[in-house]
Amino acid sequence: MIFLNLTVLKLQAQLGFCSGNSGDPIFTETFGTGTTSSPLPSGTTTYTFSGGSPSDGFYTVSSNSNWFGWFDIDDHTGGDANGKMLIVNADYTAGEFYRTTISGLCENTTYEFSSWMINLLPNTSSCPNGGIPINVRFEIWDNTDTNPLASGNTGSINGTSSPNWVQYALVFQTEPGQTSVILKMLNNGVGGCGNDLAIDDIVFKTCGDTVTIEDASNSTNAYICEDQFPFSTQLTAIPDFAIFSSHFYQWQESVDGINWVDIVGENNQNYTTPALNNTTFYRVLVAEDVVNLANSSCNSSSEIFEIRAITLPNAPASNGDLMVCQNDNTPLRVNVPTDVNVNWYDAAVGGNLLQTNSTIYNPNGVAGIYYAEAETRLGGCLSTSRTALEATYFEIPIVTDETLEFCENTTITLSANPTNPGIVTSYLWSNGAITEQIDVSNPGAYTVRVNSGTCSVTKTIQLNQIDNPVIENVTSDGNEIVINATSNTGNLLYSLNGNIFQPNNTFFNVDGGLYTVYVKDRDCSHITTQTYLHFYIPKYFTPNNDGENDAFDLKGIEYYSSSFVSIFNRYGKLLKSSRNRPFSWNGTFNNELLPTDDYWYIVVIDGQRFTGHVTLKH
Structure with missing residues (x-):
C-alpha cells in the first residue's frame, strides 16, 4: 500500500x-x-x-x-x-x-x-x-x-x-x-x-499571483513635487494570473512602507487616494477566496506603490563668476547634492535651455550672464530660482605664426605684427628683445610673447636661410656651356654676362673663349662667379661668306700657355699651321679655296694632343 x-x-x-x-x-x-x-x-x-x-x-x-x-x-x-x-x-x-x-x-x-x-x-x-x-x-x-x-x-x-x-x-x-x-x-x-x-x-x-500597482500613466510609483500637493490619483491592482483564477482585494496604506493598516471598505481592483499632503505608501492584499483575505497566512501582498513627496531643491551653489582670457576654456561651475541635476538657461525666467544634467557649462568665449536651475532626479522638481553666473572674457592679442626665408649674410626684420595692436602692453622675444620688431641674421625658431594686461599669446617665427649658391663645375659639350651649381632652394638663375640671367643651366651655340660664369638665387642678390675657358674644335665649316661658320676657328686657344695647330689634306700635305696664337683657317691653300672634303688636324694644347678631322662644305 x-x-x-x-x-x-x-x-x-x-x-x-x-x-x-x-x-x-x-x-x-x-x-x-x-x-x-x-x-x-x-x-x-x-x-x-x-x-x-x-x-x-x-x-x-x-x-x-x-x-x-x-x-x-x-x-x-x-x-x-x-x-x-x-x-x-x-x-x-x-x-x-x-x-x-x-x-x-x-x-x-x-x-x-x-x-x-x-x-x-x-x-x-x-x-x-x-x-x-x-x-x-x-x-x-x-x-x-x-x-x-x-x-x-x-x-x-x-x-x-x-x-x-x-x-x-x-x-x-x-x-x-x-x-x-x-x-x-x-x-x-x-x-x-x-x-x-x-x-x-x-x-x-x-x-x-505577482500583483503590481499602476496609476493612470502606467507608472508603478509617483514622485510628486511638494508644491503639487494636495495630490490624488487612481491606482489599479494588476495580477499576473500565475496562480489565482479569481482575486479578492484589500487595499492598505502606510506612512513608512513597513507598518500597514487596512483602508476600510476598499476591496475593489481600483482605488482612488484621498487628497494627500505627504509621502504615502499603498499596497493591496490578494486572496483567491474571500474568506482568506483577512488571514495573513492565506493572502499575499502586491508590490508597493509609493507616492513620495519630493522637497523642492535649493538653487545651485555658485563656484563664482568667470573672468578669463578669450582663449581660456574654463567652464562655469555650480554645486548641488548628488540627487539633483542642473540645467542651464540664458535667462532668469523662461529663456532658452542651453544644456541639461551638468554642473558645468562652457560659454566657449561668449560673454554674458548664464543661469543654473536645480532639478531633482526623482520627480523632476525645480528650484524656485536660478543661480546667475557671469562670464567675462578679456581680449587677447591676435597673432599668426610665420615661416620666413632670408638670404645668407643678410639681415631680416621680424615682427610680432598683432592685428589688434591697440591692446598690446608689452613684447618679449626669445632673444630677450622687448620691441615689436627685431633684426636678426641667423636662421632658427624665434618666439615673441605678446601681452595685453592679464592675457598673452606667443607667436612663433621659423626663419630659414637661403644659402648662397655653390658652383660645383662648368663643362663644355661641343659649343654648349653647362653650369652645375647647388643650393638649398633650387631656385637658381645663370648668366654668362652678369646682366641677363636664365633658369636653364645650359648655354647653346657659345663661341669658344674665356668667360665669367654667374649664378644667383632667384630671391637673393648675391652672385657667385667663376672664370671658365670655353674651348671646342668645330666638326665642319662652310666658307661661303654667309657670316655663319665661314672659317675653322679655334676660339679661345690663345688663352692657353702653349698651343700648336696643323691642318693636312687626306694625303698628308700640310695646309696650315700655327703656334701659340689665335687660329682661324678659311679653307684656302695658296689663296685658292679647297674642295669639299675632310681635312685632318693635330691640336696640341699645354701638352695635350687632339687629332681628328673637320669637314669643309661648299
Missing part, C-alpha cells in the same frame, strides 16, 4: 518554486542555536538521536559537523551565533527520516514549502566514486495522513569540493476545509560510505 502511494505521488508534482509572489513566512524551522546537541520532538523522526557523531541510521541537531571527514560548516541561517542544523547519516534502509505538522493554514490556498540542504561528504573522500550521493524526497500530506497533496525528488546530489548549500522547494494547494498539512522527508538512498546530509531553514509561505 505504501508503495502504491509513493507511485501516485511521483505522478502528482515535482520540485519547483512559486512562480508568482511569495508572501511572508508563516512557518520557519531553523533548529535553534547553542553549542549542545538536542533531540527532535517525539514522533519527528524514526532515526536514533546521537549527542555526538551520528553513525548510519542516526541523526543529531548540532552547530558542529566536524566528523568522518565531513565539511566543517556553519548552519545556513544567517546572523545566528552557534546556529544548529539537522544532520542525518542515512540508514542502511531507505525511508522516512523527518516529519512535522504545519498548522494555521487556509483552505483553498496555494503554498510554497522550501528547505536548504547540503551534502556533507567532500568529493575528495576515500569513499568509492566519491561516496554515495544524497537523494531526498519531499512529500506534503493532508492532516489525516491519507491524502497526498504534492511531492518531489531532489535526485542524486553528489559531493562537491567545497561546501554548497542548495535550496529546494515544492508548491501545493490545500483542499476545502483543510487548515494543516504534514511534511515528510524520505531518504531515497541507503547508508554506507556517503549519503550524509544537513538540512536547515524549512519555510512555508503563501504562493499567490
Whole structure:
C-alpha cells in the first residue's frame, strides 16, 4: 500500500518554486542555536538521536559537523551565533527520516514549502566514486495522513569540493476545509560510505499571483513635487494570473512602507487616494477566496506603490563668476547634492535651455550672464530660482605664426605684427628683445610673447636661410656651356654676362673663349662667379661668306700657355699651321679655296694632343 502511494505521488508534482509572489513566512524551522546537541520532538523522526557523531541510521541537531571527514560548516541561517542544523547519516534502509505538522493554514490556498540542504561528504573522500550521493524526497500530506497533496525528488546530489548549500522547494494547494498539512522527508538512498546530509531553514509561505500597482500613466510609483500637493490619483491592482483564477482585494496604506493598516471598505481592483499632503505608501492584499483575505497566512501582498513627496531643491551653489582670457576654456561651475541635476538657461525666467544634467557649462568665449536651475532626479522638481553666473572674457592679442626665408649674410626684420595692436602692453622675444620688431641674421625658431594686461599669446617665427649658391663645375659639350651649381632652394638663375640671367643651366651655340660664369638665387642678390675657358674644335665649316661658320676657328686657344695647330689634306700635305696664337683657317691653300672634303688636324694644347678631322662644305 505504501508503495502504491509513493507511485501516485511521483505522478502528482515535482520540485519547483512559486512562480508568482511569495508572501511572508508563516512557518520557519531553523533548529535553534547553542553549542549542545538536542533531540527532535517525539514522533519527528524514526532515526536514533546521537549527542555526538551520528553513525548510519542516526541523526543529531548540532552547530558542529566536524566528523568522518565531513565539511566543517556553519548552519545556513544567517546572523545566528552557534546556529544548529539537522544532520542525518542515512540508514542502511531507505525511508522516512523527518516529519512535522504545519498548522494555521487556509483552505483553498496555494503554498510554497522550501528547505536548504547540503551534502556533507567532500568529493575528495576515500569513499568509492566519491561516496554515495544524497537523494531526498519531499512529500506534503493532508492532516489525516491519507491524502497526498504534492511531492518531489531532489535526485542524486553528489559531493562537491567545497561546501554548497542548495535550496529546494515544492508548491501545493490545500483542499476545502483543510487548515494543516504534514511534511515528510524520505531518504531515497541507503547508508554506507556517503549519503550524509544537513538540512536547515524549512519555510512555508503563501504562493499567490505577482500583483503590481499602476496609476493612470502606467507608472508603478509617483514622485510628486511638494508644491503639487494636495495630490490624488487612481491606482489599479494588476495580477499576473500565475496562480489565482479569481482575486479578492484589500487595499492598505502606510506612512513608512513597513507598518500597514487596512483602508476600510476598499476591496475593489481600483482605488482612488484621498487628497494627500505627504509621502504615502499603498499596497493591496490578494486572496483567491474571500474568506482568506483577512488571514495573513492565506493572502499575499502586491508590490508597493509609493507616492513620495519630493522637497523642492535649493538653487545651485555658485563656484563664482568667470573672468578669463578669450582663449581660456574654463567652464562655469555650480554645486548641488548628488540627487539633483542642473540645467542651464540664458535667462532668469523662461529663456532658452542651453544644456541639461551638468554642473558645468562652457560659454566657449561668449560673454554674458548664464543661469543654473536645480532639478531633482526623482520627480523632476525645480528650484524656485536660478543661480546667475557671469562670464567675462578679456581680449587677447591676435597673432599668426610665420615661416620666413632670408638670404645668407643678410639681415631680416621680424615682427610680432598683432592685428589688434591697440591692446598690446608689452613684447618679449626669445632673444630677450622687448620691441615689436627685431633684426636678426641667423636662421632658427624665434618666439615673441605678446601681452595685453592679464592675457598673452606667443607667436612663433621659423626663419630659414637661403644659402648662397655653390658652383660645383662648368663643362663644355661641343659649343654648349653647362653650369652645375647647388643650393638649398633650387631656385637658381645663370648668366654668362652678369646682366641677363636664365633658369636653364645650359648655354647653346657659345663661341669658344674665356668667360665669367654667374649664378644667383632667384630671391637673393648675391652672385657667385667663376672664370671658365670655353674651348671646342668645330666638326665642319662652310666658307661661303654667309657670316655663319665661314672659317675653322679655334676660339679661345690663345688663352692657353702653349698651343700648336696643323691642318693636312687626306694625303698628308700640310695646309696650315700655327703656334701659340689665335687660329682661324678659311679653307684656302695658296689663296685658292679647297674642295669639299675632310681635312685632318693635330691640336696640341699645354701638352695635350687632339687629332681628328673637320669637314669643309661648299
